[in-house]
Amino acid sequence: MxxxxxxxxxxxxxxxxxxxxxxxxxxxxxxxxxxxxxxxxxxxxxxxxxxxxxxxxxxxxxxxxxxxxxxxxxxxxxxxxxxxxxxxxxxxxxxxxxxxxxxxxxxxxxxxxxxxxxIPTWIVVAIIALVVCKALLGLMSVYVMASGWVERKVSAHMQDRLGPMYVGGWHGWAQSIADGIKFILKEDITPAAADRFFFKLAPYIVFAGAFAALAALPWTDLVSSREIANLQEAGKPLPPGVIAADLNIGILYILGVTSLGVVGIIMAGWASNNKWSLLGAMRSAAQIVSYEIPVATALLCAVVMSGSLSLVDIVRDQGTRGEILGWYCWPWVNPFMGIALLIYYVGALAETNRAPFDIPEAESELVAGYHTEYSGLRFSFFYFAEYVNMYTCSVLASCCFLGGWYPNFGSPILGAAVLGGKALFLVFVMMVLRWTLPRVRVDQLMYLCWKVLLPWALVCLVGTTVWVVARG
Amino acid sequence: MEILERTSDVMVINMGPQHPSTHGVLRVELKTDGEVILEATPHLGYLHRDFEKHCEAVLWGGVIPYTDRMDYVAAMNNNFGYCLAVEKLLGTEIPERASVLRVLVSELNRIASHLLAFGTYGIDIGAFTPFLYAFREREMILDLFEHCCGARLTYNYIRIGGVSRDLPPEFEPKCRRLVRTMREAIPEYNNLLSYNQIFVARTRDIGVIPAELAIAWGCTGPVLRGSGVKWDLRKDEPYSIYPELQFEVPVGKGEVGTVGDCWDRYMVRLREMEQSVDLVEQCLDRLKPGPVMAKGTRSVKPPKGEVYHRTETPRGELGFYIVSDGGKKAYRCKVRSPCFCNLSILSEIAPGHLIADMVALIGSIDIVLGEVDR
Structure with missing residues (x-):
């Protein structure tokens, strides 16, 4: 830097x-x-x-x-x-x-x-950091708007209706922009009995937690897998991947900052001074904290496979095994990783509060859960965070199990498209699941986490380790 | 005083009157320990419109639009119940075609009502999509009613002495198309929701109403039949042309859990829709040309006396107790509302369940607040 x-x-x-x-x-x-x-x-x-x-x-x-x-x-x-x-x-x-x-x-x-x-170098560094943040924010805004529109269209077509058709002309493509403007123009209400400071702080924390994870998400690589293999053989250092900050503890960092969101959620639920919000926040805390364990364990399998916590290294390891046939999820690479992928994906659904695990904001039970009392721009922060979290989880799944940006044939742009495509496909699956499945109950959710996912995740972890050790 | 012995505090939550899953303006006062319900008290009356007193102020025929507004998702069945009661007092003979039409439209309305119950139950459990599938089919039925009488929700179609007008010619082919569509749609609903693992897990063994308890609380309709009691007034105390029609009375058998759980009540409704589709088809086959209104029923003056008549609406036993003093207006009109009786069991069943189960429970009882409060 x-x-x-x-x-x-x-x-x-x-x-x-x-x-x-x-x-x-x-x-x-x-x-x-x-x-x-x-x-x-x-x-x-x-x-x-x-x-x-x-x-x-x-x-x-x-x-x-x-x-x-x-x-x-x-x-x-x-x-x-x-x-x-x-x-x-x-x-x-x-x-x-x-x-x-x-x-x-x-x-x-x-x-x-x-x-x-x-000019002192630290000022330039700060300016670069700001520019990168701004770029990521802009990129994510476009993604959130686009996926908001896609979700409306997907749900509409699943439900035998058209969805937005008017705003902007072609199939209502500008609907999300209109909604964004609406959020900005709406009255920003703080309930009279709310704890004003924490009520206003909560959306920022949720948003920051979701957004900070983007720093350690890779986008693509500048070199092909063959070049990487050659460099590794020659014992030379590898060029950096396209990533805002290639931390050597990338996965740990992402797990850490995404769980910051739960603090914001509890804060929102408590400060709203609404019993339904509070119930939603309590459910969310229990849910997110519990599901982090199987999710982290499933991701650990990928760490064991690659021997690194850096997402760039994990993807490159898969690329050197084979651009398509070397993905960790294939049974011939490691029979346990496919199961770990499933565990991770189910856990990610729960961590991002998506259906069928959307119990913290269960509309039919808790009105709107922890964000019942929020309106306008503050509400859109929660909405934004949810979609960014979906993207983060999908990119993590793509990088740790589905080969990341491979096959890229050495082209960084193709690599970015491949990774984006995989991630967006997983986001799409989340949408389809949301409009298909009913919601599980809070105790069933906990049962699934502690008695089904966690034991299987541990089995996968041990199995992966044994497999890696046995095959050298 | 088990509540006081607990270490954690009891929280009082108002579920409603504005809540997505109370199906109207019902307020349930919940006392909860965390998410576990200790006590549930329904508070009624938010939609009270003084139906019974209104009946004493308008002519006999003028009551029918008021009955529309009791159970507004099954208005035909309410019209039917009231008209049968008045006709029992009058002793009027109804023309054959009118009787068939009445059964036809009330069975159509039973399907529409159960579709709504099915769809909103999906929403209650968290699946939004079945709701729109159900509304797609319900829309066809509402179109048919529009053909009958011009209205889509409050029909005022069944009148004392018959029905208000005959069917237009396009009704029959459209209705037969509906029958075909429904026969394809119901298995689709079962695939999508009824046997979905999550849905079954959410509804089995939840809100179990044993048969004796259901009878003791005066539950009727799918709530009673869901508990395994084979009691349907169309069979057990038949009226109109029901004795001549072939149909089954589905009851809950505890297929996925205990007899009388939410899933059983839900499934009874889906199976009743199948039976109603058969009934609609039988009625269409029996339609012969003829008058649709008995003579001399334009302005009625029932003789002095009293009568109680009960019919099977989609929600259960709807009874009209009518007292006439021989005048142009009713002296007294008392309604035995199935929703009111079914809802009363809520406070008995709810304790011990979670808040999420409460939603499943209210949805499976399928109340319409317009009829509970009247």
């Missing part, structure tokens, strides 16, 4: 800025084009604001117009102001550049480069 930051600081950023300084005129034209585009967009917005009287016209397909339909007038005006400001700024910057007036000192390469190189 620090090496990367140092390289950025010394070479890349100064070079980019020097390029910027040399092409000031070109950039001036780009700014003019941008300002023109903004003027055009503003014109459309102004026109829509004028024509949107008490009888709203049927909106077209573009998101912008659709957003305006939902926006309160004040927000619309604010947007207009911001856009006008942007136009003025563009014009203000472009005019001196195009007039070829002497380039201001702060735009010349000679001024920039030494100042950039003087």
């Amino acid at each position: 620090f090496a990367l930051a140092e390289a950025l600081k010394m070479d890349l950023i100064p070079a980019g800025l020097a390029l910027f300084a040399e092409n000031v005129t070109l950039i001036g034209w780009a700014l003019v084009a941008l300002a023109g585009g903004l003027v055009f967009a503003n014109g459309i917005i102004l026109y829509r604001l004028k024509t949107m009287g008490p009888t709203l016209p049927r909106m077209g397909n573009t998101i912008q117009l659709f957003t305006l339909q939902l926006m309160p007038p004040a927000l619309g005006r604010l947007l207009l102001l911001a856009q006008t400001g942007a136009i003025l700024a563009c014009v203000g910057m472009a005019v001196p550049m195009l007039m070829a007036v002497p380039v201001p000192a702060f735009l010349s390469a000679g001024w920039i480069v030494p100042r950039v190189q003087a």
Whole structure:
């Protein structure tokens, strides 16, 4: 990380800025084009604001117009102001550049480069970290919105209906965006008798727990399995995988931070001052804490197989065994790993509070469980966390049992697509299960955990260990 | 005073009146220890609309729309029960076609009502999809009723002396299509929900009502038959054309658990739907042209006297006790509501179960609060 930051600081950023300084005129034209585009967009917005009287016209397909339909007038005006400001700024910057007036000192390469190189490395590291966080957040937002829409469509088609069909035009593709905007605009209610501090804190903790796990999830690899095998033979160090932080205790870290969510859930249930919320929180605590044991034990099997807690190493180990035939879940690789995969998947369903184990938010029993009292954006934090958790669990299952990004034929992009495809398929299975199965009862859930999954997980762990030792 | 001896505190929870699984505005006051229910007290009356007093204020025929609004998911059966009671007092002879039509629509409504019970029971147990499958078929039945009388929920179709109007010609083919659809749909429901391992685990041995207890509390309908008692007024005290029709009375046998558990009550309803489909088909075969309204029943004045008549609605024994003083209006109209009696057993059965079981229990009793409160 620090090496990367140092390289950025010394070479890349100064070079980019020097390029910027040399092409000031070109950039001036780009700014003019941008300002023109903004003027055009503003014109459309102004026109829509004028024509949107008490009888709203049927909106077209573009998101912008659709957003305006939902926006309160004040927000619309604010947007207009911001856009006008942007136009003025563009014009203000472009005019001196195009007039070829002497380039201001702060735009010349000679001024920039030494100042950039003087920035302390830790600030660059922090900026990189922020950018990565932002990228992950953006990626996950897109994923959550897309899977929210897919879940609606999957459930609708399973239930002989159409699901969202209107918003955005094609099969209601913008429904999730509309819902997101709705969440933002809704009133944020804190019940009068709630413990205000913890009530407001809880969604952030749930969200943070789900989100922090993404740091240690791998996305793809830059080298092929053959190259890895060659490097290992030569005893050379392996290049890093594409992962935000390749921790040597990756799995342990993910298990740790995802269980942070349960603290937030208990906090939400307790602080809501609602008995149904409290019951939901209690169920959730019992459930998540219990299911972590079989889940962790099942994952330990993969650790035993690969000899590493790092997810990148685990996947690479499978790749060197064979890009398709070397996945841990195949019986010829290890007969116990298939069972471990099943145990892990069932446990993951319970850990993410998905049906048939959605008892903490059992709608028909506990109204909405621990998030009964939450509305608007705070509710959407819980929703977001649930979908991110589903993704995390699916990626873990893919990496530890289903070969991760293999087969990738050495292409990082193909690898990312393969891993994403496997994970999204597992998410899809979770959706299908949710709309098929009834809900188990709280005592049956505990029975399943302690008397069925845990013994089998232990059998798998011992079996895997014996298998690994016996086969050398 | 077993409660006081426990070390943990007792929590009082109000389940309802706004709760997803109380099937209306029922409030059950639960005393729980954790999730275990120690005491359950149903509080009624949130939907009380003074039905019985209204009956004394409107003409004899004007009561029928009020009966629609008691058990609003089986309005035809309520119409039927009331009209039979008044006709018993009048001594009217009903035309053959009208009688067949009445049985036809009330059996159709029994299917619609049981479909709703089946679908919402799925939701109670946590499976949402069966509900929409059930509504798909129920929609066909509501369309048929729309053909009969223009209404989809509160029909006012069965009148004193017959039915309000004859069927349109497109009714019969549509109804036969429904019969075919239902015969395919019921096995589908069984595959999807009835024999699902989780569903069976959730409902077997839960909320067991022994036969003696069910009789002692006055339970009727699928709740009584679920406990293994073969008691169906259509067979045991037949009315209208039921004696001429062929059908079975399904009872709970404890296939997956104890006799009288939630699964048995649930299954009785599914099997009754099969029987009702047969009955609908028999009625369609018996339809012959003819009048649908007896003469001289436009404005009735039953002779002085009193009568009690009971019929088998989807929820059990619906009885009308009517007193006439010979006038244009009823002197007194008392309703024996099956839901009210069935619901009363809740406080007897619920203690010792979990909150999740409470939901399964209320769903398996299948109450309609419109009829409980009237």
